Amino acid sequence: MAPFYFKVIDNDGTNPADEAFDFPNLIDAIHQAKVVLAEMALDGLPQDPIKALEIEVQNGDHRPVARLQLELKIQFPAGTA
Secondary structure, three states: OEEEEEEEEEOOEEEOOOOEEEEOOHHHHHHHHHHHHHHHHHHOOOOOOOOEEEEEEEOOOOOEEEEEEEEOOOOOOOOOO
8 A cells, every 4th residue: 555645626726635545556546536536526617717626646755646637628619609
């Protein structure tokens, strides 16, 4: 087991990665980060100016090792807005 930290950036701002979570490997930590990101989306989609919900997975030394981002993008076809 290895410690991983999740730094969360959402509609309320940035929450520092203070609490360590133990996972067997990075892939398992990323899987859990995906679950957390989906739960964050249930609380509300990204809003301006953030436009994205994000989790930065950090290793035991607080170094970023993966970043997951859920982005809301609205596009209008040419001539429709």
